[in-house]
Amino acid sequence: MFDGIIETIEGLIPMQDIINSGFDFINNLGILEQIVGLLVGGIIVILGTFELVKKLSKIIIVFLILGGLWFLYSGGFLDGII
Numbered sequence: 001m002f003d004g005i006i007e008t009i010e011g012l013i014p015m016q017d018i019i020n021s022g023f024d025f026i027n028n029l030g031i032l033e034q035i036v037g038l039l040v041g042g043i044i045v046i047l048g049t050f051e052l053v054k055k056l057s058k059i060i061i062v063f064l065i066l067g068g069l070w071f072l073y074s075g076g077f078l079d080g081i082i
Helices: 002-012 016-028 031-075
Strands: none
Touching: none
């Protein structure tokens, strides 16, 4: 079922050609340029990971609070308050 979809996407976007040209570009760079690129890429990945964790932790806290309130409401613990 998915084979036809994958073949259609591969036909529209020549990914292997793009990967090969990117690999050749990086191979043709000097060693210093490769090291600087690796350091910059690593910094971007690390900072992005921390930002993602910060945002996801806030979302998780909100969902936990909402879930706790829902359990309190469905259990009838808030009947005297509401």
